Amino acid sequence: MATDTPAAKSRSRDPEATQKRILQAAKKEFSIKGFGGARIDEVADRAKSNKRMIYHYFGNKEELFQKVIEDAYLDIRTAEKKLNLEQLPPREAIEKLVRFTWEYYLKNPEFLTLVNSENLHRAKHLKNSQVIREAHSNMVSMVGDILDRGAQEGIFRADVDPVQLNITIAAVGYYYLTNRFTGSIIYDRDLMDPAALEARLQFNIDTVLRSLRPD
CATH class of the missing domain: 1.10.357.10 (Tetracycline Repressor, domain 2)
Known part of the structure; x- marks a missing residue:
């Protein structure tokens, strides 16, 4: 699972880039595993982010998939x-x-x-x-x-x-x-x-x- 490393914290200071990266990672995860099989942990790893940031910007898994x-x-x-x-x-x-x-x-x-x-x-x-x-x-x-x-x-x-x-x-x-x-x-x-x-x-x-x- 991705953690709050210094690099991750630095990336989080650019909200637009962070959201874009999360959405790209989520698109990949959902397209491979579907909504049911996708995991937020995997999205966070793909995005080089963390679950806290995903929940902050997109609420939950349902809302992320909707986006x-x-x-x-x-x-x-x-x-x-x-x-x-x-x-x-x-x-x-x-x-x-x-x-x-x-x-x-x-x-x-x-x-x-x-x-x-x-x-x-x-x-x-x-x-x-x-x-x-x-x-x-x-x-x-x-x-x-x-x-x-x-x-x-x-x-x-x-x-x-x-x-x-x-x-x-x-x-x-x-x-x-x-x-x-x-x-x-x-x-x-x-x-x-x-x-x-x-x-x-x-x-x-x-x-x-x-x-x-x-x-």
Whole structure:
């Protein structure tokens, strides 16, 4: 367990850096062991801090995990905003969103494990998170605007629910990657081979775009 060494005391004088280090350590611990298996002692060791500082800044394990899962969702929402999808033609915007989501999952596997852990606990840490509700509401509105533009141009159906589309875009990548080990055995192919990953991405893009075509 980490102790109050002179170095630790020195680091604690920079609250922002200390909190950031604790959150990075907590993200690692929770993504590996889930909420149930993670231990505050391990977070303290990873952060080169101590439990007293963790409790001081984040209250308890429940609140620390809530902050970690909130940050995980906000990170992907923030990255999506930087795509400037509202400035792209509708079809290009949706394709870019599908591609981004897939690549984000590949680059941030801890996001998937954190979401898995929160679902095991029935989203009890997100239920009262207003910041997450607002972030996702903005995302749904943006996708809705893209769909409306596409419908006006006659390239998308007019009855597509943006929430259903967001779920589908997340699902076609999420399931593949969270089941990559069992899937590789069941289907007798390496699902993480670069060629397989690219083929899956193209399949995802084609699947989503076909679902939006007008009748």
